[in-house]
Amino acid sequence: MRVLVIGAGASGMIAALTAAEDPNNRVTLLERHARVGRKLAATGNGRCNLTNLYTDLSRYHGEDPAFITPALEQFGVSDTLRWFRSLGLVTVAEDSGKVYPFSDQAGSVVDVLRLAIEQSDIDLHTGSEVISLTWQEDAFFARTQERLYAADRVIIACGGKAGGKLGGTGAGYYFLKGFGHTCTKLYPVLVQLKTDPTWVRSLKGVRAEAEILLTCGEELLQKNRGEVQFAEYGLTGPAIFEISRAVSVTEGDLCVTLDLMPQLTEEELFEELSAKMQRFPALLLENYLTGMVQNRLGRTVIRACGLPLEVPASCLKKKDLRAIATMLKAFRFPVTGTMGMDYAQVTAGGNKTDEFDPRTLESKLIPGLYACGEVLDIDGDCGGLNLQWAWSSGRLAGKLGGTT
Numbered sequence: 001m002r003v004l005v006i007g008a009g010a011s012g013m014i015a016a017l018t019a020a021e022d023p024n025n026r027v028t029l030l031e032r033h034a035r036v037g038r039k040l041a042a043t044g045n046g047r048c049n050l051t052n053l054y055t056d057l058s059r060y061h062g063e064d065p066a067f068i069t070p071a072l073e074q075f076g077v078s079d080t081l082r083w084f085r086s087l088g089l090v091t092v093a094e095d096s097g098k099v100y101p102f103s104d105q106a107g108s109v110v111d112v113l114r115l116a117i118e119q120s121d122i123d124l125h126t127g128s129e130v131i132s133l134t135w136q137e138d139a140f141f142a143r144t145q146e147r148l149y150a151a152d153r154v155i156i157a158c159g160g161k162a163g164g165k166l167g168g169t170g171a172g173y174y175f176l177k178g179f180g181h182t183c184t185k186l187y188p189v190l191v192q193l194k195t196d197p198t199w200v201r202s203l204k205g206v207r208a209e210a211e212i213l214l215t216c217g218e219e220l221l222q223k224n225r226g227e228v229q230f231a232e233y234g235l236t237g238p239a240i241f242e243i244s245r246a247v248s249v250t251e252g253d254l255c256v257t258l259d260l261m262p263q264l265t266e267e268e269l270f271e272e273l274s275a276k277m278q279r280f281p282a283l284l285l286e287n288y289l290t291g292m293v294q295n296r297l298g299r300t301v302i303r304a305c306g307l308p309l310e311v312p313a314s315c316l317k318k319k320d321l322r323a324i325a326t327m328l329k330a331f332r333f334p335v336t337g338t339m340g341m342d343y344a345q346v347t348a349g350g351n352k353t354d355e356f357d358p359r360t361l362e363s364k365l366i367p368g369l370y371a372c373g374e375v376l377d378i379d380g381d382c383g384g385l386n387l388q389w390a391w392s393s394g395r396l397a398g399k400l401g402g403t404t
Helices: 010-019 038-046 065-074 077-086 106-119 171-178 197-203 244-249 266-279 295-304 318-329 385-398
Strands: 002-006 026-031 091-093 098-101 123-126 132-136 139-143 148-151 153-156 187-189 193-195 207-216 219-230 234-236 254-259 331-338 346-348 369-371
Touching (some): 002 010, 002 148, 010 026, 010 106, 010 153, 010 385, 026 148, 098 106, 197 295, 234 331
Parallel strands (some): 002 026, 002 153, 026 123
Antiparallel strands (some): 091 098, 132 139, 193 234, 254 331
């Protein structure tokens, strides 16, 4: 059987390798870039968080998150790790459940997949962008600039629109639309947030461990804790990525509030600040929060309280100390949006899952047409969940309805 896989990212490579396990299949893998796994090589800041030990349904999103159940049941986290070990990849898990290659290099993940493809009978063509995909007389025809490919089965593994700089084009949505499939609205997730620039500009590059509250008006949308990094445009960092989905899909007056000293209550902070004023009355306010938070962040907090940096601590009144304590516990940043698809790691939304069989990932509209990975309306939380969906769905699609 002639099998054509479009897209040599995470889901496409495992789909092709799975299909190639059946000696009756002749598998062709097409990739528009000059090399396979380009986006995969950049994930996790170049470390590749390839899965998470704490993967479960509650950490996935879409119109019907339960759609993922058959794929995860057939090829879950432990199956994924065993499969990669069979390819020669050694992994290590952090306490958070995040799993990385032992080399700490995303290239190791890409390389074991690439080498496995080279050792198989898969006919790989890089630099081959599919410009049209049609179906007629029980066969599929994919055209590139160079040639026309015919296939009995096609697996769409083109990824989403996220990460345009790394190749996200949305081609999979276009191909599936041509076969009558429908796509939900698309949103950027695992992405930086844009905020009011008043204070973040002076904090560019500063990192802080903080407790994070995302609100819409008076409603608490999400609570998180972790590393936040300030940027000229707003906020970034792992903990910000984790709340970015709620920002993308919510309309209204959004605000991120940072507790910069979550280990202390506001009253404890007030007492600490009062005692410091008594011990060091001549200490200038520009240095008043030194030892509590990063120096530049401390000066920004003082300025945000409307206090001058060049006066001594002895000038502080009780209400000033209260204001500083409050600001450290609740520094507010009105959110104006996200940085968009080009900067996002993942696309939320995608082709409607009710148009595919969750047990096989075969289209309910066109026999022999399969889809996997980010092109479908499934996205996971930050921390390896999206790559696990790529592995699980790619493996399932590659079985082509069988039990390979």
